[in-house]
Amino acid sequence: PARLCTSLNGRRYKILRKLGEGVSSSTWLAYNKKGEERYMYLAAKILTIDATHRHNAGKLRELEFLTEIEACNFLSLLRDHFIEQRPMGKHICLVQDLYSTSVSSLRRSPSKTLLPQMVRNVFSILVDALAQLHAMHIAHIDVKLDNLMFGNSLYYSDKDLQQYLDANPAEIEGQAQLEPGGESYLILKFQPIPNGYVYDTSAFEAELIFI
Structure with a gap:
């Protein structure tokens, strides 16, 4: 349901670019018209639509778990969630803090490996985050x-990011077109926010x- 410059949740959020899929x-950079500084x-x-159906059937529980997570270190917080109705069906939308690229993106190094200091800190953060989830009786299976x-460490302020x-x-x-003779739409390149x-x-x- 997201396209460049379209709105979500009663025009509260404006889509600016595609972050990934x-x-x-799919994940999109959204401008929050009612947001406070840094948000x-x-x-x-x-x-x-299929993932939304599976959530409603209880087969997926991401939304349920996210609503249980409050202020924790290294865990993404759920800022908002809502349903978007589109001609083909309904979509659950989860709004979270803006992050950068994945740790996997650094594996483009010549050796396809990371230095010990990088691995050590990433694993330390990962273990801390998993321990907090387990304390809430949540198991991350992926x-x-x-x-x-x-x-997002390079553009800490809204002004810098803008x-x-x-x-x-x-x-x-x-x-592309969803169906022959149907309305065409733009295919956007994945453009995650860079980091240093x-x-x-x-x-x-x-x-x-920090991750």
């Missing part, structure tokens, strides 16, 4: 590097990583 959802830009995760996201977005607008890859980390980040900088 998975099998059961003007958020990530809107929009589930597919722990992998693709699901470990770096925090300047970056102005200098790097949404990029279009092409057009590289595969050979120094030991000092590695200690400052």
Whole structure:
């Protein structure tokens, strides 16, 4: 249901670009028209119609678990959630804080590996986050590097992020139609917010990583 410059949740959120996509959802950068400082830009995760059906049937429980997580270290908070009705069906939308790329993106190093200081800090954060989930009787069943996201550390303020977005607008890859003769829509390139980390980040900088 998301397209460039369209609105969600009664025009509260405006879609600015596509951050990424998975099998059961896509994630978009959204401008929060009612947001406070540092919460003007958020990530809107929009589930597919099938994933929404599975949530409603109790087969998926992501929304249920997210509503149980409050202020915790290294765990993404649910800022808002709602249903978007579209001609093809309903979509659950989960609004969370804006993150950057995944830890997996750093595996593009020449050796396809990370230095010990990076691995040590990432694992420390991961174990801390999992321990907090387990304390709430929640088991994460899809722990992998693709699901470990770096925090948005380069553009901490809304002003800095706005300047970056102005200098790097949404990029279009092409057009498509949902059905022959139907309405066409733009296919957007994945454009996650960058971070300052590289595969050979120094030991000092590695200690400052948050995911």
